[in-house]
Amino acid sequence: MHAMVLTAPGAPLRLESREDPVPGPGDVRIKVGACAVCRTDLHVVDGELPNIAYPIIPGHEVVGRIDALGAGVAALKIGQRAGVPWLGYTCGECPYCRSGRENLCDRPRFTGYTRDGGFATHLVADARYCFPLGDAGDDVAVAPLLCAGLIGWRSLVMAGDGRRLGIFGFGAAGHIIAQVARWQGRSVYAFTRAGDVEAQRLAESLGAEWAGGSEDQPPAPLDAAIIFAPVGDLVPLALRAVRKGGRVVCAGIHMSDIPSFPYSILWEERQLLSVANLTRNDGIAFFKVAAQAGIRTHTSVFPLREANEVLAKLRAGEITGAAVLQP
Secondary structure (H helix, E strand, O other): OEEEEEOOOOOOOEEEEOOOOOOOOOEEEEEEEEEEEOHHHHHHHOOOOOOOOOOEOOOOOEEEEEEEEOOOOOOOOOOOEEEEOOEEEOOOOOHHHHOOOHHHOOOOEEEOOOEOOOOEOEEEEEHHHOEEOOOOOOHHHHHHHHOHHHHHHHHHHHHOOOOEEEEEOOOHHHHHHHHHHHHOOOEEEEEEOOOOHHHHHHHHHOOOOEEEEOOOOOOOOEEEEEEOOOOOOHHHHHHHHEEEEEEEEEOOOOOOOOOOOOHHHOOOOOEEEEOOOOOHHHHHHHHHHHHHHOOOOOEEEEEHHHHHHHHHHHHOOOOOOEEEEEO
């Protein structure tokens, strides 16, 4: 196999040739067809997440075909297309797992962070945490759904049923969830980096009611807002944009520090929430909705060997929609 490997915090990924991995009991091996690039991959590469054991292969929005089964795997078959998400394992025993909140598991493992991921030609995954995908849609189009879509969906559910929804950071997750929100009959207000005309045009093409810079005030108070950009400065801006009783959801796994802000913009029962990871039930629900809503991902495709260049483009805000690597 070939893989782009991270050997130290902040180091460029290194293209390596390795023996094909062998799936252990309960695992499957997947021949990667496409792996989308997520902002969380940047946090892994930049060493902003704790307890990374090097070397590690990043990538957690993986679509491919199963080409080997470990002992005891019966629910999946060789040749079947499957998706591998961020959440790669939970213990099943801690209080969170036992209460149906496996996204908060005390002993989780994460694809591309604490177990090797999809910036490779092959990866091994726990069969219980793979989603059967069927054959609809090509691998490139489907790959961003495995994290941008799933985390976006969990964030949307946590945002509640409000009709006017603000989306701060209109990238991979934002452009997917905007489509779901429009399908649900909501009005979408897109907030982008100042001057990011391309992202604003994408938002408008997907039915956004309004698109502007992150410091602009929307034309009407929002019922809820989701912050996909990992920028703490956006929190007080989003709180100012939502109505009394409104809700702001922080969707990232990592965010820069939130600046101090006056209590008055939180008062009147506004809520500030965070999203952590996902559950398998989130995936089941989201893929059903994605099919019904006819989600179309806006992607830019790059060869696997250009992973470093793609990460640099993502860091600089030069990717519109989602970037996808193909072996």
